[in-house]
Amino acid sequence: LTSTVLRSASTLIAFPTVFSSSRVRYEVVSNYSHLFWVPGSDPSLEPYMLLAHIDVVPAFEADGWDAPPFSGREVDGFIYGRGTIDNKQSVMGILQALEFLLERGYAPRRGFYIGLGHDEEINGHFGAANIVKLLQSRGVSLAFVLDEGSAILDGVIHGLESPVAMIAVTEKGMASVKLSVTTLPGHSSMPPAETSIGILASAVTRLEKNPLPLLFGHGPERDMFEHLAHKFEFPLKFVMSNLWLFGPLLVRVMQRRPDSNALVRTTTAVTKFNAGVKINVMPPYAEAFVNLRIHPAQTVEEVLELIRLTVNDERVKIELDRGFDPLPVSSFDDKSFGYQIVKKTLLDMFPQISVAPGVCVGNTDSRHYNSLTKDIYRFTPTWFKFHGVNERISMRNYEEIVHFYFQLFQNCDTRKLPESHSAQHDL
Incomplete structure (x- = not known):
């Protein structure tokens, strides 16, 4: 004070x-x-x-x-x-x-x-x-x-x-989503076929390998490129001036870089992963947090449903920690x-x-x-x-x-x- x-x-x-x-x-x-x-x-x-x-x-x-x-x-x-x-x-x-x-x-x-x-x-x-x-x-x-x-x-x-x-x-929305798995405890000398960590790791891997849909043209990002089209060097100037034709090509290029990928879709970032209590004890519980920055064309509820469909595993509990829709x-x-x-x-x-x-x-x-x-x-x-x-x-x-x-x-x-x-x- x-x-x-x-x-x-x-x-x-x-x-x-x-x-x-x-x-x-x-x-x-x-x-x-x-x-x-x-x-x-x-x-x-x-x-x-x-x-x-x-x-x-x-x-x-x-x-x-x-x-x-x-x-x-x-x-x-x-x-x-x-x-x-x-x-x-x-x-x-x-x-x-x-x-x-x-x-x-x-x-x-x-x-x-x-x-x-x-x-x-x-x-x-x-x-x-x-x-x-x-x-x-x-x-x-x-x-x-x-x-x-x-x-x-x-x-x-x-x-x-x-x-x-x-x-x-506008600014993107945000959602913090918790994924968790609960299994029976046990000893590492007699491990089950899948552990809570393995189940959760597979779910997280599916999220990373299957990014949410591309939404170029459903927010102001298209207007941005159209406003700037004449300022680009050739041949990009020609591409930006004809997005009706080259839009899909531009999007494929943009999604390769983290900074431009963030403009064309809701991004998914696994930021926390917690599991395990002892080196020789099977972990009875594992959790991970995923931070999503939501494209202006989507809502928190739509994104949660897409996560459920991607994870596609009833053993993984999916909960919204906090979030809000795009502006x-x-x-x-x-x-x-x-x-x-x-x-x-x-x-x-x-x-x-x-x-x-x-x-x-x-x-x-x-x-x-x-x-x-x-x-x-x-x-x-x-x-x-x-x-x-x-x-x-x-x-x-x-x-x-x-x-x-x-x-x-x-x-x-x-x-x-x-x-x-x-x-x-x-x-």
């Missing part, structure tokens, strides 16, 4: 205008999450909301960090630290941009909220979920929500000539206010990039906000490199993130959709 108070005090010192301005209403939710409300001068304009989370996963210097993982040390133009790209760059970028605007006397026309959750890494059930309950009790509805989830991909997509800003318009696909056409505002802000800053809708394969706090808006977007203008040991962000990219939010706040004040960039840029 003391460290939390000290961190909160540090934030107040770093952004004194945000916390002292009469234009900002600030409150703490569930002891640790933060909610800001900046009213607009025109109450007829529906407000929007920016999200980020302040918690991080553990990190230890002994793992091989070049700088202590919680030092924020600057080395050769980079800021090192756990959370620099997940998702403290947004926390600091949003507050820094608002600080700059308030110092200049900025008074928004369109009101907006900022929500900083404290437990996104463990599903946001206390932070984001309680912020949503509070806003619901006040009758709040939102034009759109912008959270983390995707980034600017440079050199990540094979054959693409330019960087692409992937604005995720609805948010609008991304020319009339979509939130998508077009984010797109305009990006293209004004980075005219060399392409912008396309995409799918967030992970899960974010934004899924809790589905009751407040029909349009949720997941994107931060981070030039994606990696997230793990030596996690870091360049000073230049952090400045770009601050600039992005600085411009986004102002661009959202428009009453009408921005003029389409399609004349100069492709969507």
Whole structure:
């Protein structure tokens, strides 16, 4: 608790205008999450909301960090630290941009909220979920929500000539499924033909050898490639421009790589396997946990049924540990206010990039906000490199993130959709 108070005090010192301005209403939710409300001068304009989370996963210097993982040390133009790209760059970028605007006397026309959750890494059930309950009790509805989830991909997509800003318009669902087998105990000197471990291992093997169906074209992943078709090198440009013909070929290629395979189907990952009590005792019980990331075209119940059909063994008990369905696909056409505002802000800053809708394969706090808006977007203008040991962000990219939010706040004040960039840029 003391460290939390000290961190909160540090934030107040770093952004004194945000916390002292009469234009900002600030409150703490569930002891640790933060909610800001900046009213607009025109109450007829529906407000929007920016999200980020302040918690991080553990990190230890002994793992091989070049700088202590919680030092924020600057080395050769980079800021090192756990959370620099997940998702403290947004926390600091949003507050820094608002600080700059308030110092200049900025008074928004369109009101907006900022929500900083404290437990996104463990599903946001206390932070984001309680912020949503509070806003619901006040009758709040939102034009759109912008959270983390995707980034600017440079050199990540094979054959693409330019960087692409992937604005995720949905995110995959998730299910954690427990498979278990119970058998009679016994001694290893007189083993049965099959043990609980063997039965369960066979079930797990069937799941790994029989992946769930390909669903390319049933979610926004097809739109992503069609938006980017002209940016690919030949012959990929020809393939992407004629997916009606080459779609099956593209899918066969995509499923060979874990990163692209995640876009075209519900993925199955066996993450835990527990069995055995003693070296010479037959294991009476074995269990395994399977983590599934569910494609937008499927539901948790549909996936559970497919697992039962694949395992096809009554000795294996299949239980849903926890899970939730994929989020609805948010609008991304020319009339979509939130998508077009984010797109305009990006293209004004980075005219060399392409912008396309995409799918967030992970899960974010934004899924809790589905009751407040029909349009949720997941994107931060981070030039994606990696997230793990030596996690870091360049000073230049952090400045770009601050600039992005600085411009986004102002661009959202428009009453009408921005003029389409399609004349100069492709969507």
